[in-house]
Amino acid sequence: MHKIGIVLVSALLLLPTSACKSDGKERTTEAQSMEQIYAAEGRPVQTRVLAPEEFSVYLKFPTTLRAKSESTAYASLSDVVREVKVKVGDRVGRDQVLVSFDHDNPNYQQAKVAYENAQAAFNRSSALFADAGISKQDFDNMRTQYDIARAAFRSASDMIDVKSPIDGYVTRLNVRQTENVRPGAALFTVSNQGVYEARIYVTAAEIDLIKTGARAQIESGTRWIEGSVTEVSLIMDADKKAFPVTATFAGGARDLVSGMSTDVSVEVYRNPAAIVLARKELARAGGSYAAFVARDGVAERRDVVLGRERGLEFEVAGGLRPGEALVSEGLEGLRDGVAIKVADPAAKN
Numbered sequence: 489m490h491k492i493g494i495v496l497v498s499a500l501l502l503l504p505t506s507a508c509k510s511d512g513k514e515r516t517t518e519a520q521s522m523e524q525i526y527a528a529e530g531r532p533v534q535t536r537v538l539a540p541e542e543f544s545v546y547l548k549f550p551t552t553l554r555a556k557s558e559s560t561a562y563a564s565l566s567d568v569v570r571e572v573k574v575k576v577g578d579r580v581g582r583d584q585v586l587v588s589f590d591h592d593n594p595n596y597q598q599a600k601v602a603y604e605n606a607q608a609a610f611n612r613s614s615a616l617f618a619d620a621g622i623s624k625q626d627f628d629n630m631r632t633q634y635d636i637a638r639a640a641f642r643s644a645s646d647m648i649d650v651k652s653p654i655d656g657y658v659t660r661l662n663v664r665q666t667e668n669v670r671p672g673a674a675l676f677t678v679s680n681q682g683v684y685e686a687r688i689y690v691t692a693a694e695i696d697l698i699k700t701g702a703r704a705q706i707e708s709g710t711r712w713i714e715g716s717v718t719e720v721s722l723i724m725d726a727d728k729k730a731f732p733v734t735a736t737f738a739g740g741a742r743d744l745v746s747g748m749s750t751d752v753s754v755e756v757y758r759n760p761a762a763i764v765l766a767r768k769e770l771a772r773a774g775g776s777y778a779a780f781v782a783r784d785g786v787a788e789r790r791d792v793v794l795g796r797e798r799g800l801e802f803e804v805a806g807g808l809r810p811g812e813a814l815v816s817e818g819l820e821g822l823r824d825g826v827a828i829k830v831a832d833p834a835a836k837n
Contacts, residue, residue, distance in 0.1 A: 530829035533818030535782050538810050543762035543803045545796050546705070546753040547697070549688035553706075555679035555746040556736065559653040560660075561586070563673045564646075567593060569663050576661055580652045580678060587650040587663065587675050599637075599644035606637035656680040659746045679746040684737045686715075686752045689730035694756075695720070703755035704735035708743045717754060757796055763804040765792075769816050770802070779808060780815040780822055782830060787815060789824035 571588040574580060591597075613630040616622045660677035663669055686706075690698060704715040715737035724731055735752055737744060770792070771778045777794055780787045792807035808814070813830075815822065822828075 530785060530827035531787075531818060531822060532831045533780075533782070533787070533815045533822070533828045535813040535830050536816045538763055538808055538812050538814050540761035540810055541764055543759045543764050543796070543798065543801075544703070544755050545757040545798050547690075547694060547756050548751050548753045549690065551686040551688050551750060551752050553684045553686055553737075553744055553746060553748050553750060555656070555659070555681055556683040556685050557654060557656065557680035558659075558677060558746060560677045561650050561653060561675045563650075563669045563671055563675055565589065565593065565595070566670050567668075569665055569667045569669060572661065572663065572665050574658050574661075574676075576658050578658045580656065580658060582653065582655050583651045585649040585651050586658070586678075589648045589650075591648055593644075593648060596644045596648050599641040603637040603641035606634040610634035650675055652678050654678055654680060677746075681744070681746070682738070684744050684746065685718075686735045686737065686750075688733050688735065688752055688754070689725065689728050690733055691730055692724070695722075695731040695733075697756035698733055698754055703758075704737070705753045705755075706737060706744070706750055707753075713737055713743055715752075759795075759803060762795075763808050763810065765802050765804055765808075765814070766816075767800045767802070769814060769819070771819055771822070780819065780824075781808070782813040782815060782828060785827060785829075787822050787824065787826050787828050 567589040569587060570590050572586070573588070574586050580586060610630050610633075613622060613627050617624070617627040656678045657680075658676060659679040662674045662676060669675070686704070698717060698720055700717055700720050702717045704717055706713045706715070715735050717733060718736045719732075719734040721732045733754070735754065765779060769779060771780070771789075777792050779790050779792050781790060782788075790807045793805040795803035795805040797803075815828070818828075818831075
């Protein structure tokens with residue numbers, strides 16, 4: 489009985505080892521068979537024909553958009569807001585009254601009375617002068633006093649009835665009815681939404697890359713709003729320790745809003761006819777890069793010189809030419825001179 493047990497245990501111990509050996513053989517055989525297939529038919533790859541395309545590099549900067557034509561009105565007196573005649577988003581015209589204070593204000597009333605008296609005196613002097621009742625000098629003096637009183641009353645009126653300085657849209661209301669304000673307090677902002685400006689600040693290393701007229705872009709939803717660099721300062725801002733650059737954009741009803749925070753991408757390099765490769769289309773050996781082209785059924789290795797980088801894409805500065813068939817997929821294990829078989833991309837779908 490003991491001999492039978494020993495034999496059974498030995499047999500069981502041998503089973504896994506045999507299975508492992510068998511599995512290793514199968515894998516080796518499978519690998520050999522794949523290599524044989526590749527040797528006979530060529531390694532399967534996919535290719536694309538190289539063609540020149542535009543290649544641009546952008547730098548991105550945070551900014552706050554402002555309407556190019558924008559004006560903020562400020563309080564000139566200490567008083568209570570009696571009426572706010574508009575709301576944010578309203579279209580307003582130049583000199584339209586938007587915010588009013590109390591017309592019982594002493595300064596306003598004093599200017600009003602002085603104006604009315606000067607106007608009455610001027611009217612009387614005009615009649616007298618027409619009848620040669622007063623001299624030209626006296627008439628000119630009365631007219632000067634009238635003009636001064638009229639200007640003072642107009643100034644007092646502008647403090648009480650605050651008008652829009654430009655045509656545009658109300659983009660900000662800083663006060664509400666019955667609110668107390670002091671001189672210098674911001675009341676409202678009116679913006680002309682036709683053109684927007686973005687002020688960005690760039691480092692000393694970046695300022696030489698940005699030129700007037702360069703493309704600028706703002707991403708809005710699913711599209712890009714195109715603009716351009718309109719001003720590049722050559723003097724560093726002392727507070728920000730950077731160079732201010734201005735980009736200008738055409739506005740849209742829903743795309744841009746004055747005061748919105750966004751990112752502006754500025755083009756710092758453009759090649760209108762570049763050969764562009766994706767990172768996955770490159771093979772790296774040490775510190776250099778190579779690509780493979782299909783030529784007469786074999787893979788031909790090319791050392792390539794890379795130019796600018798854009799995310800996962802590279803500009804090729806040398807080593808490849810338009811019209812060549814680049815191996816775009818199947819680079820793993822590929823070597824120079826190996827037979828290849830170009831697969832149909834549609835066969836993957």
